[in-house]
Each structure stands twice: as structure tokens, then as C-alpha cells.
Amino acid sequence: MILPIDLIVLLLVIISAFAAITVKDLLSASLMLGAYSFLLCLLWTVMGAVDVAFTEATVGAGVSTVFCVAAIFHTTRRTKD
């Protein structure tokens, strides 16, 4: 594991997490969530947890995001916060 990469990814993870909860559009929020999951997946690859990374990539970044988008498709993108 290379420390700078780890730190950079950690920073990106935090930024995307903040973005996911602050952005004023639910569709963007769920896509940010996908990005967040993908970055986590990267982080875990860096840390050697390949199985977890694989799962996170398929589930977190893939299917979860689709679920969120599907749900938003049937509700609304509007949000006040």
C-alpha cells in the first residue's frame, strides 16, 4: 500500500460523501453515492481487500446506484436539502 494514494483516496471519499448529502438534487446525490462507493472500492483494493472491493464495485457502485435511480424515477428529484 502506498500512503499518498491512500490519503488521496480517503480525501476523495470524504469529499464525495459530503457531496452526496449536500447536493440539492436527488439524482445527483445518488450518482455521488455511486462515485463514493466506487472510490471506496478503490480504497479497498489499495488495502488488499480484493473480495470486498469486488463486492463493493458490483453492489455498491453498481446495483445500489441503479436501485436509487429507479426509486427516484418513481418519486421525485426535488429536495430542499
Place this chain on the structure above:
Amino acid sequence: MTFFDGDSSLISNLPAIVVTLPLFASLIAGFLGWKNRKAPYPIAAVALFLTFISSVVLMIQVMSTGVAIEYRMAGWAAPVGIVYVIDHLSALVILLITSIAFVNFIANKSNIDTVFRNKAGAFNSLYLLFTAGLLGMTATGDAFNLYVLMEIASLSGYALIGLGSNRAPLSTLNYLFLGTIGATFYLLGVGYIYIATGSLNMADIASIMPKILDSSMILFAFIICMVGLLIKMAIFPLHGWLPNAYSESANVAAGLIAPLTTKVTIYIMIRICLTLFTPQYTFDYLNTSDLMVWLAIGTIIFGSLSALAQKDYKRMLTYIIIAEVGYMVGGFFLGNRIGVSGAILHIVNDAAMTLALFMAAGIFMWKTGEESQESLKGMFAKMPFTMAGFTVAALSVVGVPPTCGFFSKWYLISGGIAAGQYFFVAALIFSSLVNAILFFRIFEIAHFEPFKDHHHHSSNHSNKGEEASAHDTHEQTIKEAPLGMLIPFMAVSILLVVLGLYSGQIVNNIINFAIPSSIL
């Protein structure tokens, strides 16, 4: 004991069977639900009955051998694999879960038919999965396995609760958030324990505990596990999710989830404190008693007072559940043998009482179609048997001998006196009095006010005595609930008295063995 020797492989696999039987049945019910809408119900009923029988056998086995049964999943021994540990305490709670799940399922057939008409397969599967989850939580000796099973129980619980009144989805979503926070905190706590000990098996961790008593990570693990579990059991400042979630759900779901979820969570708390953190750490080293007992006092008083403010019967029950959680948490953290026995006994008794009260709620709903207390007018004359059972259940909650509620309260109060926690004693007595007021308010409505026919409002009745007796004479036709609902309900009410009379035996023969000897 030829019975046990005769078919040893079946009997020795009982801990696995008791949990996987509902699982298999839920799969089969899920299968057949697509073919035939009527098939899942009998399958689920038979499976629940068989589970109940096996839990009885398990209980007998534990009591006759007197030692805990350890079952190795996948054949791996304790710290490496996952083991199930059935001791007196878990056998008791397993018996409780299976019997309540079975009785509630039998009693609410008509409710299932009306509410879950098109989705019988899915409903029955989820009901069984919920039961399996709770059973697994109770039986497991592995801290992480507990989390997985907790999630099964929670997820199926959300689904069962979510299909109630119009408001149910929102309150269920709130329940889901709180439940997830609680479960995740628990998971986090397990992580801290894992950091400090490197193990996930409860007994293994307990054997490492004496070496690391002053580790701050263990302290934090304790705190965060407790917070997680306290959220899940709805103790006072963290109770917000419970009343809405339970009162807005369908009767069959409320009848299963309300008696069991909080009680099993309390069992988990007791299990974690005794088996994982060891009583030495919980009571002697940390000295958590005072804090937790005050929390419990707050819960009791808050729950009782809120219950007073409710007009709706089921909502009132939910606040009583919250108050009762305070009884058990407080009783356990008194830290002496009497208090802990009282808490464990109250788990059993309170589950039975809550079941009876929710079954009564189901019958009232069936009768009147409303949930307000006002709808119970004239019930004593209309449904004497139901009301007799309801009275027994209510008196049990109030704590009147010889119903079971009195005896567990007795232990709790004695424990409080022995531990010098007089405020806890006062809170218990206060709550008993409030419960008396609550239920006598209902009795008064049901006793004094004439029965109102909900289908055609003929005229506005006034409450004058002459009219009351006049109504009484021409509306005295008794119309009870159907036998399918009534018989299980009456059985549970009788059980409340039997449990009360045999509470001495339960404490001596089961609970005494369940409490480690280090608790005096």
C-alpha cells in the same frame, strides 16, 4: 432417557433444526405461494408447530442434562467456526419465541386472509424468516452471527410492519433508520471487541476479558454495543420509532413483533453483558448499575405518563411496552441475583402479556373496526369471554396476583430493595398504579357505556343509567369472536395465571441456572 438415545442424530442436531426449520418452511411457502394461494398458510402453521415441539424438546434436554448444549456449525469448534450455545436462558427464550409465533399465527388467520390476501406466500415466508431470525439471535454464541440474524429479523419485521395503515410506510421507514443505526452501532461494537481480542466467539472473548479489563477499546465497545441495543429496544430518549411503528401495523404483525422484538433485544443485552463482557466487567469493573437504572426509571415514568395521554388502544399498549422495557433493563442492571431473575422472568411474562393484549386488540378490531378506546363500549356484555381474558391480561400488566405480572414485579422490587435502588422501586409502583388507571379506564368504558352498533348509528345515546339498563336488556345478545381467535386467546390468558403460579418453579429450575454464580 431412551427417548433421547433412540434417535440421537436428530436430537443432537436440534439446535440447528430449531432455526433452520422455519427457514426451510419459508422457502417452501415462498415456492408454493406462486402455485396456490392457500398452500403457504398450513405449511407455515405446521412448521411453526414443529419448531415449537423441537424447542420444547430442547428445553427438556437442557433441563435434564443441566449443561449447555454446544452445536458446531459446519463442524468447526468454537473460536474458528460458529457455534450455537443452548443453555437454560436461551432455551427458555427459544421456547418463548416459538410458542408466541405459533399462537399468534393460529389466532390471526382471518387477519392474514384480509390484509395479505394476494401475497400469502411472501407474507408467510417473511413471518417464518422473522421467527428464524429471532431464534438464531437467541441461540447463537457468535457475536457477528448475531448481527446477521438481527438483520434478518429486522428486515422481515420492516416488511411485516410496513403493510398496515396508510401511515405505516412512513413510521416503518423511521423504524428502519433507527433500527439500522442500532444494528450498525452493534456491529461497530463487535469491531472494537475484535480489535481488542481478535475473536468473535462470545465464550472465547469472555475468557480473554480478564486480561484486558482496563482496555479503553473494550470500554468503548461496551458503550457502543449498549447504545445500539438500547436504540433497538426503545429505551426512553431513543424510543421515538416504536409507538408509530407498532400501532399502525396489521394485527398479525403487531402481535408477533410487539411481544418479541424488544424482549429478544433485552435478552441479547443480557447475553452480551453476561456471556461476552462477563458480569465481572459489567457490574464490578464498570459499575454501570446506577446510570442504567436511572435510564430505566426515566423510561418507566415516561412510558407510563405517555400511555396515560393516549386515546387509542394500540398506541396505549405501545407506550406500556416502552415502560416495561424499563422494568427489564432496570431489573437486570440492579446487578443482584433477585433483580436479574426478575428481569429474565419478566421477559417471559411480559411477552405473554403483550401477546394477550395484542390478541385482544385483534379481536376488538375484528368486532368494531376501530382502534379508539371509545369503540370498546359495552364490550363486557357483548363479549364476556374475550373481556374475561382481556381482564386477566390487564391485571397481569397491573401486577395483581395470581397473574404472572405480579411475580416478576415482586422479584424486580425485591431486587431494587436489596440493591438499595429505592427510586426504581418507587417507579415500579408508580407505573403499576398508572397501569391500573389505564386499564380501569377501559374497563369503565366497556362496562358502563352501552354497546354502540357501528354499522348504523341510530341515535345519540346519552349515558343515563335508565337508558343504560334499557339498552342492556334488549342488546344482551352475546356475540363472541370466532373460535379460531377466541380459543388461542383464552389459552394465553389462562397461561398468564399458570405462569404466575409456577413462577417459583421457573425461577428455581431454569433461571437459577441461567445466571452465572458470580452474581450474588
Place this chain on the structure above:
Amino acid sequence: MDIVSLIAAKANYWTYVILLMVGLYAMVAKNNLVKKIVGMVIFQTAVILFYVSIGYKKGGTLPIIMHGHDHGHGVESVIKAADYINPLPHVLMLTAIVVGVATLGVALALAIKVYQEYGTLEEDEIRKQIELKG
């Protein structure tokens, strides 16, 4: 302990705390139900980060035994625990991820139900509607 090694030693743990708090904040303080669900996902993944960080071992490699399939099971003398990353937390987290997506699915289903009932996902607007209905 100099600052770099301190960061190296603790950065992952700090990050997990920050993510946990971000998720918790969203769950407690946000008004929109889907936002709360997003917070819930972040909250759960923070714990996964925590676990995976526990499992990491300096100098260890992926938890897959090298050349295992060449020798069958006669190589135990060669395998040293210090060479491999702790696999147990990974296993636990696979389960946790699955639980996470399951919870997410149910939560979204409930959110859709709520939207169908009230036509909005904002909690304050829903409350207002409930009060209006009595």
C-alpha cells in the same frame, strides 16, 4: 511519533469516524427521506471501512495463498500468517455489504410507498399533511 507516521497510523480511523458522522448527521438532521437513505448507506459503509482497516497488515499481501493449487495441501510449512492480510474482517464485511444493499432495497421500497401516499419526500411536508388529516 512524528506527524507523518501518526497520520499513517490513524488516517483510516479518522476517516471512518468522519464518514460515520456524515452518515449519522444525514440520518438525524436531513429532511428528505432519500437523503436520509443516502446517509444510511454512508453510515453503513463507514463501518466497513473500519473493519477493513482492522484487517490490514503491513507487509502482508492479498489473502489468497500463493501457488496453493500447485501443491494441494502439502505446503503448510511454507505458509506464514504474517505474510497475508487478515481475511476474517473481509469475510464479515462481505456479509455487511449484502446486508447494506438489502436494507437499501427495503428502505427505497418504503420511500416509494411514502411518496405514493403523500406525494412528497420531505418530512416536514408529510407531517403537515398528517396534521391536516387529523
Place this chain on the structure above:
Amino acid sequence: MSIETVLSIKPVLAVLVSLLAIPGIISSRSQNIREAWTFAAAGIKLLLVVSMLPIILDGKTINYTLVQVFPDVGISFRVDALGMLFALVASSLWIVTSLYSVGYMRSLDEHSQTRYFAFFAVAISATIGVAFSANLLTLYLFYEILSLATYPLVTHHQDKEARSSGRKYLLYILGGSIGLALPAMLITYHFTGTLDFAPHGVMAGHINSGLAMLLSMMFLFGFAKVGIMPMHSWLPAAMVAPTPVSALLHAVAVVKVGAFSVVRVMTGIIGTGVLADFNINGIICAIASITIVVASLIALSQDELKRRLAFSTIGQLSYIILGVALLSKSGMTGGILHIAMHAFGKITLFFCAGAIFCATGIKYISKMKGIGRRMPITMTAFLIGSLSVIGFPPCGGFISKWHLVLGTIESGSLIFLIVLLLSSFLNAAYFFPVFYNAFFCSADEVLFEDRVEEAPLWCVVPLVITASISILLFFYPQPFLNLASLAVQTIMGV
């Protein structure tokens, strides 16, 4: 002194027999079958109780434990002289009251009679249970059952008045028992480790004076059925009940259960030694005396006959407490004896009040002018009953009062002697206007013509029986007197 004990299931049967009759009562198709069940149960119960009498008079006790609930404490029964006396009173009066109930309920054509008889049976079971309980837990159990079983009886009319009275009734009774008696019991258990009634109490040596005082007060006020002031006001309120209920329950069973419980706890749990050592008995005596005098004074001002009787009851109950708390031999005998004597006297009075109401619909004393000429039998019985309550020979009440007076002298407390005499005078004062109105005033309403028109036979026969027993007890008080002195012997250890 070793007490020989006999193991027998009879006390349990005596308790259960009326409960077992309930299914019969509920399922009966006709009134006659229903009441046959009631009478059968009452008869068997009396026989069972009487069959145990010789054993008790021999100085033995009967023990039976049903289940063990807590370590050293179970649901267990024990029959001794004190319990026997009470059970004898209660079970014999049940038969009489059942007779009376039949007449009263039928002649007024009351609703829900089945419910009435069913709960009546539960109540009487609980009363016998209290009498035969071997420890405080069992006593508390039956005490609570009695409170709850009498609630539907008190609120039988199901109107607004009944509702508010029922509320008051439960508030005092349940509030007292859950709020005071239960904690007191638990504290006792915590300090002594037992709840069994021992002849000399179990507290000696376990607690200090402050706690003993606190516990005594908690028990005294907690068993609110005894009607010690200020826990008395449920009793007049509960008079809304049908008269047979008032008669058996609120003049005999319920209030006597309260008195009996207090006596039991004072002697069997706290112990006479502790009472005397810490000087608690003086305070109890004082409270009882205040209740006696104040209740009698209030009774003077009541115009409704049943309310007047209710306040009279409150005063008379405190005689029992006073007598026992004097801790002298005669005082205690008098107190215990008063349980029986007052029961027969007071039940006669209530029967009369009910008979008057049945026949004429009158509740108020001021309207009873000339009623003696219309209902001579009833009013004669009333006269006998009130003489017994006042304590005038040749009635049973005289004997208990005699012992009470002796007791005050024995213990050398003149002030209580004065209280007794004063209250007897007051008793006479509040009963006198009734006779005066009944016999010496001319009727001012058309209703009372100069012809005899009694209440139905079912009502008249019981009151004649109880009135005659009241007189009979003056001449032949032996069964009760023997039991009382046996009980005192056990308690005082003489």
C-alpha cells in the same frame, strides 16, 4: 409452645368450592338452577369449614401448601383459631345473604343477575382465602382478588353514580394495596426473609424502631378496606351497590377482610413484642380512637340510612383495631370477638335497610316515619341489630364490648375507656332517631297505611335469622369466644 399441625387439603377445597360453582352459575339456563348452584356451593363451603372446627378447637392447625413461588414463600394455607373464626362468620353469612340476594334481586327485577351471582361467588372465595392464608403473600393475593371481584358488584347499576363510586372504591383499595401494602410486604420480606405468619411475629430483631413504625403505618393504611381514617371515604361511596352487596361485602366480608388483614399483620408479622417495644401500639390506638369518634359523629348527620350504617361500620371496625392494639388479653379477645359479633349485628341492619327499600323504595331516615307499623318484623330485627352494635345486652355485641372495656382497664389506659363509652353513647344517638321515626311518629304519607306489608319472604327470613343469631350469641357465645381466646393464647403466648 409447640402447635400440632395437620396436613389437609380441606382449606383449599373450602376456598375453591365457590369458584368451582361459577361455571355452573354462568351456564345455567334458568334462575332456579343458577341459585341452586349458589346454595349448593354455600352449603358445602359451610360444611367444610365446620368440619375443620373440632381440629382447631383441639389446639391444632391445618396446613397445606399449593405451590412454592419464592424461596420460603408459597401460595399456602393454614387454618388457625383466628382464621377459623373469620371463616366461620363469612361462610355462614354467605348462605343467609344468598337467600336474601335471591329475594332482593328478584323483587327489584335487577339486570345482569348472573354476573352478580358469579362475582359474589368469587368474592366469597377470596374472603375464605384471606381467612385461611398462611403467609402475607397468599393473604395479599386473595385481598386483591376480593378488591377486583367486588368492583362489578359495587358498580352493579352501571350508571353515573356507580361509575364515580367505583372509581373511588378502586382508587382507595387498589391504591392502598399496590402503593403501600405491597412495598411494605416486600420490605418485610427483604429484612426478614420470610412472610409466614408466626404467633409472635417475624420482625423482632430484624428491624429498628423507625422502620417498624413506617411498616406498621404502611400496612394499616395500605389495607384500606379496614377504613381507618383518612382511608375511609370509599365505604360510604360504595353504598351505591345493591343492598345484599353492601350487607355481605361492605359490612362483613370486605371491611372485615381489611380488619382481619391488619390484625393478622400486627400479630403475625410485626408481632406484639415489636409493637409494644417501639410503642407503636399507642399510635395505632390513637388513630383508631379518632376514627371511632369522628365516624360516629359523622354518622349522626347522615340522613340516608345506608350511609349512616356505613359510617357506623367505619367506627365499629376501629374497635377491632383498637382492641388488638391495646395488647391486653381481654382487649384482644374483645377485638377479635368483635369481628363476629359486629358482623351479625350489622348484617341485620343492612338487611333491614334493603327490605325497607324493597318494600317501599325509601332510602332516607326522615321519610321512614311510621314504618314500624307497616313492617313490624323488619323493624324489630333492626332494633335488635342496632342494640347489638351499640353493645347492649341481651345481644352478642355486648360480649365483645365488655371484653374491650375490660381490655382498656387491663392495659390501664383510661382515655381509651372514655373513647369506648363515648362512642357507645354516640352509637345509641345515631340509631335512636330511626326507631323514633319508625315507631313513634305518625306516618305523614298515604303510603304507610296501618296495615302490615313486609318485604318478600326471601328478604324477611334472612334478617330474622341473623337477628336471632345476634341474640343467641349473647347466651351462647362459646364457639366464637373459645376461638378468640384460643387465638389470643397463641398470640400472647399464655
Place this chain on the structure above:
Amino acid sequence: MKILGTITILLCGGLLIFFTSDFPDFGDPKSPASIHLSPYFIEHTLEDTAVPNIVTSVLADYRSYDTMFETTVILTAGLACFLLLRIPTKEVTRRYYLHEPTGVTLRFDGDRYPKGSNVFKRIDSNWVPYDIIINFTCRLLIHFIQIFALYVVAHGHYSPGGGFQGGVVIGASIILFAISSNLRASIKRLGEKAAAIFTATGVFIYAGTGALCMVIGEHFLNYSFLAPLLGTDRIMARSHGIFIVEIGVAVAVMAVMIWIYYNLSSAGKQDEGL
């Protein structure tokens, strides 16, 4: 609520940060977590199960019981979504049809929509014409994705991946198909009923294997007792047993992902959707 949330997270966060100071350093090989239990797994996986991927061996053998319930959690989620959302298709009354010769879109209420017509084509209510390029590319990709998924399932023993990951990938490929063409086309190929039955079958394969071990051997999920059935020694039997349950997991997970997607994307109508 905002203030409450802020206070909560500040308190919790402060506490959590405070406790991190006592953690063993990140990556410390001497921490209790690394020396107590995990060395056993690393050192014995080959001799116990003959599976080099330790995660797989722990997941599907040492802690296989956890994994069984993990699969059950997924099943529960599928059932829960179904129970909560599903509305019978009969209750959906409003439909849109495209008249292909003219390109006119028509709305039909009630039952009076054209059945079996050649000129009318059913479209979604918020219809966007499907892009032919996306459609075609996805169709090409899906097969490769699925083959890759099968590889992931089959090679769980030797490389990262396994039943769960593979199952999700297969599921995702079908979801991709549903997105790129439309939901009805996907449901026509793999209906809801099939998805539900596949789910139950997947869990049943897992739990049934466990029960089979229990019946012929002595412990639930102890694959070594399958040796006589599989015709291998006890260690290889464990390896094969792991493979069997991985297939079960893959089937269950695949089906559930599809099932949940169907329900979420159509809000339970399973008629038209994303």
C-alpha cells in the same frame, strides 16, 4: 432537528476520535486482531479445505453459517420489496400506445386497449425513444458480462470473487438489458415468478446442502460428510461443497437483484418502468 443532529454527531464523533488514540496502529501485524484467530485461517485453509482464497474458505466453510443467512437476508429483502410494493397488474388501468404508421401516441383508460394489434405498439407513459446504439451495444456486451460472471463464480476458489459477486454481475447484466430495451421485454424473458422461484431455489441449494450434511453426517453444513456422495476425500469434499453453495448464492443473489429491480423501477406495477 439540525441542531440536535449537530450535537449528536459532535458528541459521538469526539468520543470516537478520542478512542482511536488507543487503537493499534494501522497495519500493525502485532495487533490482537492479527494474532489471535486469523492465523489459523491463513495457515490451515489449504489443509482443511484445499481452497487457496482464504476469504472464500472462511466465507463458505468456516463461517458458512453466516453466509447462509447472508443469502437469506437477500431473500428477505426481495420478499420485503415484493410485499411492500407489488400491486396486481390488473389494477393498472392507464396505458399508452404508439400508432406506428402515423407516430401518434394514444392514451387508453380501462380495459379498452387494443389487444394483439399489429399497428399499435405499447409504450411507457414517460416514454423516451430507445437509442438504437445503446440498445445494440448493451446486447453485445451482456453476453460477455454473463460469461465473465460465470467465470467469477467458478473461480472463487482461486481468485477474488465467488458466488455473491458473480451473482450480482449476472443480475446486473439482466438489469442492464431491462434498462437498455425496456422493462416489459426483460420481464417477458425472466418473469417475476421465475425470479422469486430462483431466489428460493438458491437459498434452498445452500440450506439443503447444509441439511444433507446434517442428515448423513453430524453437523449442519459440514461438507466433509458429502465425501461419499461426491466420490472424493473429505478435504476435497469441503472444496466441492463450497462450490455447491457458491452456486446457490449466485442463483439467489442474481434472482433477488432482478426481482428488487423490477419492483423498484416500476413501483410495484411491473408493467412499465425505467
